Amino acid sequence: MSELVKRPTIVPMRPTGSETRAASLREILAFALADESYGFPLARVREILKLPPITPVPRAPRHVLGIVSVRGVITTVVDLRRLMRVEERPPEKHARILLVDVGGEVLGALVDEVLQVHRLAEDEVELAGVVGGDLSDHVIGVGRPRTRRDQDHAGRELIVLLDPEPLFARLERG
Amino acid sequence: MRAFVRASLEAELGADVAEAKSGFEALRLLPREAWGLVVVDVNMPDINGLELVSFLRKSDVHRATPVILISTEASATDRRRGLELGADAFLAKPFGTADLAALARRVLGVDP
Amino acid sequence: MSDLRDEFLSEAQEIVESLSRDLLLLDQAHKDGSSSQELVNEVFRAVHTLKGIAGMFGYARLGEVAHALEDLLDDLRLGRQNLTTELLDVLFEGVEVFQRLLAESPDAEVSDVDIIAFLEQLTSVGASRPPVEDALAAYAIDASVLAVLTEYEEHRLRTNVAKGVGLYRLKVRFSLATIDTQLEDLKARAKSIAEIITYLPSASGGDGDAIDLDVLLASSATAATLEDVLGGEGAVLERLTRGTSPVAPVRATEHHALVPPPPVRTPPRPTSAPPAPRMPSEPPLAKREVTADQLSLRSVAHTVRVDIRKLDHLMNVVGELAIVRTAVMRLTEKLRGRPELRQLAIDLHRINRGFERHLEELQDGILDVRMVPLGQTFDRLARIVRQVAREHDKEVVLVVTGAETEIDKLIVEELSDPLMHLIRNAIDHGIEAPKTRELAGKPPGGTLVLNAYQKGNHVVIEIEDDGAGINPQVLIETAIRRGIVSEEGAADMGRDEALQLIFLPGFSTRLRASDLSGRGVGMDVVKTNIGRLGGVIDVQSEVGTGTKLTITLPVTLAIISALLVRVAEREYALPITAVQEAIVFDPKRVRRVEGREVVTLRGETLTICRLDELFRVQSKARGRRYLVVVAVGQKRMGLVVDGLEGQQDIVIKALGKSLSRVRGISGATDLGDQRVALVLDAPGLLDEVLTSTERTLQEGRR
Numbered sequence: 003m004s005e006l007v008k009r010p011t012i013v014p015m016r017p018t019g020s021e022t023r024a025a026s027l028r029e030i031l032a033f034a035l036a037d038e039s040y041g042f043p044l045a046r047v048r049e050i051l052k053l054p055p056i057t058p059v060p061r062a063p064r065h066v067l068g069i070v071s072v073r074g075v076i077t078t079v080v081d082l083r084r085l086m087r088v089e090e091r092p093p094e095k096h097a098r099i100l101l102v103d104v105g106g107e108v109l110g111a112l113v114d115e116v117l118q119v120h121r122l123a124e125d126e127v128e129l130a131g132v133v134g135g136d137l138s139d140h141v142i143g144v145g146r147p148r149t150r151r152d153q154d155h156a157g158r159e160l161i162v163l164l165d166p167e168p169l170f171a172r173l174e175r176g
Numbered sequence: 177m178r179a180f181v182r183a184s185l186e187a188e189l190g191a192d193v194a195e196a197k198s199g200f201e202a203l204r205l206l207p208r209e210a211w212g213l214v215v216v217d218v219n220m221p222d223i224n225g226l227e228l229v230s231f232l233r234k235s236d237v238h239r240a241t242p243v244i245l246i247s248t249e250a251s252a253t254d255r256r257r258g259l260e261l262g263a264d265a266f267l268a269k270p271f272g273t274a275d276l277a278a279l280a281r282r283v284l285g286v287d288p
Numbered sequence: 289m290s291d292l293r294d295e296f297l298s299e300a301q302e303i304v305e306s307l308s309r310d311l312l313l314l315d316q317a318h319k320d321g322s323s324s325q326e327l328v329n330e331v332f333r334a335v336h337t338l339k340g341i342a343g344m345f346g347y348a349r350l351g352e353v354a355h356a357l358e359d360l361l362d363d364l365r366l367g368r369q370n371l372t373t374e375l376l377d378v379l380f381e382g383v384e385v386f387q388r389l390l391a392e393s394p395d396a397e398v399s400d401v402d403i404i405a406f407l408e409q410l411t412s413v414g415a416s417r418p419p420v421e422d423a424l425a426a427y428a429i430d431a432s433v434l435a436v437l438t439e440y441e442e443h444r445l446r447t448n449v450a451k452g453v454g455l456y457r458l459k460v461r462f463s464l465a466t467i468d469t470q471l472e473d474l475k476a477r478a479k480s481i482a483e484i485i486t487y488l489p490s491a492s493g494g495d496g497d498a499i500d501l502d503v504l505l506a507s508s509a510t511a512a513t514l515e516d517v518l519g520g521e522g523a524v525l526e527r528l529t530r531g532t533s534p535v536a537p538v539r540a541t542e543h544h545a546l547v548p549p550p551p552v553r554t555p556p557r558p559t560s561a562p563p564a565p566r567m568p569s570e571p572p573l574a575k576r577e578v579t580a581d582q583l584s585l586r587s588v589a590h591t592v593r594v595d596i597r598k599l600d601h602l603m604n605v606v607g608e609l610a611i612v613r614t615a616v617m618r619l620t621e622k623l624r625g626r627p628e629l630r631q632l633a634i635d636l637h638r639i640n641r642g643f644e645r646h647l648e649e650l651q652d653g654i655l656d657v658r659m660v661p662l663g664q665t666f667d668r669l670a671r672i673v674r675q676v677a678r679e680h681d682k683e684v685v686l687v688v689t690g691a692e693t694e695i696d697k698l699i700v701e702e703l704s705d706p707l708m709h710l711i712r713n714a715i716d717h718g719i720e721a722p723k724t725r726e727l728a729g730k731p732p733g734g735t736l737v738l739n740a741y742q743k744g745n746h747v748v749i750e751i752e753d754d755g756a757g758i759n760p761q762v763l764i765e766t767a768i769r770r771g772i773v774s775e776e777g778a779a780d781m782g783r784d785e786a787l788q789l790i791f792l793p794g795f796s797t798r799l800r801a802s803d804l805s806g807r808g809v810g811m812d813v814v815k816t817n818i819g820r821l822g823g824v825i826d827v828q829s830e831v832g833t834g835t836k837l838t839i840t841l842p843v844t845l846a847i848i849s850a851l852l853v854r855v856a857e858r859e860y861a862l863p864i865t866a867v868q869e870a871i872v873f874d875p876k877r878v879r880r881v882e883g884r885e886v887v888t889l890r891g892e893t894l895t896i897c898r899l900d901e902l903f904r905v906q907s908k909a910r911g912r913r914y915l916v917v918v919a920v921g922q923k924r925m926g927l928v929v930d931g932l933e934g935q936q937d938i939v940i941k942a943l944g945k946s947l948s949r950v951r952g953i954s955g956a957t958d959l960g961d962q963r964v965a966l967v968l969d970a971p972g973l974l975d976e977v978l979t980s981t982e983r984t985l986q987e988g989r990r
Binding site: 179180198199200203204207218219221222223224225226227228229230231251253254257260261269270271272 | 341
């Protein structure tokens with residue numbers, strides 16, 4: 003038995019700081035939704051799809067847009083705007099479907115735009131407990147990635163880190 | 177077994193993996209493209225893994241391709257020979273996804 | 289990881305099965321005193337692989353056993369151990385242990401398998417014997433050759449040398465494309481006269497399409513004989529001698545037109561074996577006598593254990609091909625319109641017809657592999673009947689007919705629980721105690737008839753008892769008491785309608801509560817489970833005479849012929865087996881009866897359902913609409929749709945978990961061009977529409 007690994011697609015990525023923080027890195031796929039940035043743990047995102055025709059399903063829960071066939075596998079697509087209770091708008095050119103592994107099912111999540119992958123170090127993440135306030139259980143915390151130009155904590159981009167399981171559990175509740 | 181190795185490499189390294197179920201099939205696949213890493217079992221139905229390593233090391237194209245040899249810990253001889261022939265690393269069965277991925281990263285020289 | 293674990297289980301299962309076959313062959317070889325080296329190595333490799341994968345998937349106990357066995361087998365193949373009957377016994381025992389361990393969950397806290405005892409047994413036969421004396425040193429075998437031998441190969445080399453067997457090197461050039469065939473051929477030819485120790489690929493040779501191999505052989509035959517048997521185009525044989533480096537070729541063969549390798553057909557590999565005999569009826573191989581003939585046929589006489597999902601995958605591919613066929617057909621039609629391309633169109637049409645025929649064959653073949661007779665399930669039920677009858681002190685004779693009726697394996701698996709429940713019910717509630725029966729003028733022993741037969745694309749299973757029957761009046765009273773129906777609703781409830789009450793959730797007469805009928809599971813669950821399989825259940829009963837339950841199921845779930853209908857610009861697929869006819873819908877003929885819309889069709893009243901209203905989708909369609917008459921079992925209704933889009937074979941795919949509770953839809957299907965159509969759940973819709981008057985109250989709660 004042998005395995006041939008073709009063109010390893012791993013690109014060594016390092017945090018901008020020089021110290022190694024390998025263990026505490028969180029990989030996040032950031033996306034835009036109604037002018038806000040959100041992120042799913044990268045490990046949970048299986049694939050990013052351009053918008054295929056979506057077949058609506060009568061009597062489906064309200065947040066469900068319909069179904070698509072991903073290489074023969076029927077996948078439920080959820081409107082994240084509806085689920086996050088932000089103003090609804092028809093998808094535009096940059097809209098994508100993220101296939102997210104929600105433990106037991108891979109769901110499609112319609113987002114406005116895919117932004118980028120961030121590797122957040124521990125000090126770039128504020129967990130929900132620390133942030134405090136009245137946050138829903140599907141918010142893990144917020145990420146504030148450093149950029150070269152801007153080291154000022156307050157001015158950094160803010161990414162709301164979402165936990166797919168409790169988020170999509172809302173489907174059950176309609 | 178192959179499925180496991182394949183899944184591990186795909187999941188952990190995001191690598192594009194081709195499977196060969198025998199040494200000959202590997203020989204057939206090898207010339208097709210440039211490979212980043214070869215994972216080979218000592219025990220294969222036709223040519224053995226050591227021979228494949230030796231072949232790779234003699235070939236102009238695959239001379240530098242990293243090779244991980246896997247086998248049972250039972251045979252220290254096989255292990256020694258594999259490394260002497262130029263395998264970059266040896267992994268004893270059974271191993272987990274993380275072991276394989278860590279080793280693959282090491283021989284590929286990429287950071288986790 | 290659970291996918292991988294499934295894959296592990298099937299891979300492990302496969303390994304253990306081939307292990308058991310190889311052990312039988314080894315046993316045979318041991319008895320005849322024939323050479324078994326290759327088999328021993330085969331067995332070793334199987335156990336080695338098993339150990340490897342067991343470790344990865346957390347089957348620690350299995351891994352431990354495999355490890356111990358592997359050590360023993362390693363000794364055996366390296367000559368540190370002799371093959372004895374006792375050792376074979378232990379190996380067979382090992383297969384047993386593997387099988388039992390695989391049947392258990394790896395995380396199970398308690399196990400029935402005593403591996404300690406087995407491991408002790410292993411140790412007792414495993415006392416090693418000193419290795420054979422080293423005679424290899426006398427041979428000047430290239431160090432580079434020795435370097436690539438595995439420990440085992442080196443051992444074989446030494447053993448042969450020690451026995452005074454000659455060593456040869458055969459240089460061959462194999463084309464990469466046909467290397468397997470050529471290798472099989474070489475192995476087959478070498479088998480009787482030489483042992484192949486190893487194949488050494490040489491990096492120097494090979495222009496990308498071919499590869500040079502050095503085959504290291506041990507043989508007592510003369511060089512000439514070897515050359516006769518193994519020689520071929522471009523093959524060079526040389527003898528390795530003691531004390532010297534390999535000498536020049538014994539005979540240059542490049543120009544000798546030695547017999548070119550005959551165009552061998554590779555023996556069919558296990559994976560490509562012809563459609564395997566049905567597994568359930570196949571006696572386990574391990575119990576068969578292995579004859580000498582079977583020894584050489586061992587790669588042919590395989591059955592294959594296939595994960596049903598792999599068949600689903602194949603069926604998907606067939607579905608994709610059907611889409612391709614349709615596309616080609618459309619193109620052909622276009623070509624027809626161009627006079628100058630007419631001949632081309634005709635040819636293309638003919639080819640496509642051929643393609644279609646083969647595709648159908650393929651589809652039938654895959655469906656056939658999925659089919660299993662109901663007999664196995666019925667056998668299990670027979671045991672239940674005996675058991676339940678004994679526990680209730682009732683006498684029951686079970687009469688089974690139609691056990692040979694075949695049905696999709698997936699359906700069979702889902703069917704045993706509902707059937708078991710119905711059988712328990714029949715004995716518990718249906719068939720009376722012997723004394724009661726005698727008082728009623730019946731024979732003391734009750735009769736339970738289990739009958740199955742195929743009816744078109746459906747399989748019908750009947751469970752009939754000659755017991756007390758169900759009193760509809762009692763059912764109605766219970767239903768009123770439980771608030772399932774109102775008194776007004778019950779007033780005009782017919783007999784048959786009343787009998788249907790037993791299938792409602794929350795309804796259980798429990799006149800005689802019994803543990804055996806399973807308090808938790810009611811007839812509603814039975815009905816839901818059968819509905820999930822695309823089937824329906826009907827009940828008929830006569831007080832004092834008996835009860836008959838009729839289950840109607842589709843033969844297969846994998847691929848179905850469907851009528852594509854259009855509603856509000858969307859396509860839906862309706863299983864053709866549920867479609868009786870389709871006619872133009874005439875709104876003027878609709879009447880309202882008891883809140884339902886009905887039409888009269890050939891003298892019969894038919895409840896109709898406007899799908900756009902039921903699904904709350906806006907239909908903008910003007911003009912002609914259609915009425916599709918849907919029927920399953922005894923139930924019928926008319927479905928109003930905007931258009932009929934034709935008939936097509938479709939592969940039904942399940943909706944994701946998040947949509948599994950959507951009513952009226954049983955799945956979806958890929959129509960090609962990224963188009964997806966929903967598959968209508970005919971039994972579900974019938975049920976919903978026909979029972980929607982009084983009981984909507986109940987439905988709202990689900």
